[in-house]
Amino acid sequence: MSPDQILLFIGAALLLAVAPGPDNLGVLTLGVSRGRSEALGFALGCAVGCFNHTLLAVLGVSALIAASPLAFRALQLAGAAYLVWIGVQALRSRGAQLANLDTPSAAAGFLPYFRRGLIANAINPKVALFFLSFLPQFIRADGWPAPLQLAVLGALFAVVAAMVFGGIALAAAPLGGWLRRRERLTRWLDRATGGLFVGLGILTAVGIR
Template sequence: MHAHTLLTFIPVALLLAFAPGPDNLGVLALGVSRGRRESLGFAIGCAAGCLNHTLLAALGISALIAASPLAFHMLQYSGAAYLTWMGIQALRSRGVSLNRPQPTGTDNGFKPYFRRGLIANAINPKVALFFLAFLPQFVVPGAWPAPLQILVLGLVFAVCSTLCFALIAIGANRIGAWLRGRERFALWLDRITGGLFIALGLKLAFSDLR
């Protein structure tokens, strides 16, 4: 691969990572409503999910899924259902308050939200189609084998996404920390977050992606 290819790819990847979408909107909402660990976990999970789509694109599996209406719609509705489930979980929450200790045994913390971010990204067909269309544009003919170039580009994109999502999570947490310190705001933050995830799930379910 040529150095100028990466120098062109990285700014585009950073710009796309910051562009409003389900991943960074979810990171933003969780940073405000839940806290830094949860939002960072979700952020890094979403970025790690990019590696899944990179591998599928490199192996040609994403193309097969896109060519199969049944497989594509199954993935689409699974992703929509998972986002909606996350929204319902947030709606059922009692809210995170800095003045009230969290009950033991809850699924708060980095790992549970890393897992949620990973799954939410990995089963989103819109991301699969994006990687299938986006990464090959930066493949240089006659350089490394195309699948290997796609893997490298996907890894770089995942790193860029991690940096962007982490900045969003940290910034949102600072705003959320002030709001969560006020009892009456704490519950509504989760309600808003839940509504956002449900809206994203419904949008994915009823989107005509084909």
């Protein structure tokens, strides 16, 4: 894998992790309402859950490549269209609203919320579909075997998510108050993420990667 390929992917993963979404907003609101330990557990659980989707992507893409390179290209084009659709929705978004996503529970501490984040992320079919669409866009035909590239990219995404979500968990209380006073910022993050999705989808569709 080339350095520019990895750096491009890390940049995209970083922007996606920072952009307001169910996982990082869940970490933020847990940090405000429950505490850093619970928020950090949920954050790392969500990050570890990414490995489940990486495995599914590796198995699915590997099967397609073995069956037909044409089928793999069709998957890339379908994924490109899906990313463009996500991008358009993000561009039209009015910005994420911070809400209390937690529910009352007697369980507290790191481990219960780690399990909660892990399960919530690992069984989410929308996340699985996203990984299956997103990761193949960064595969190089002249690089390592595609399954190995997918595994490395998925692991990098999980590490980036763990770092970003963990940072949000540790700074939850002041960050939550700061974001509530700057709702426009979440809209601009949505715009940036939407532009990334649309641009990546178009470049893939026309064969420029």
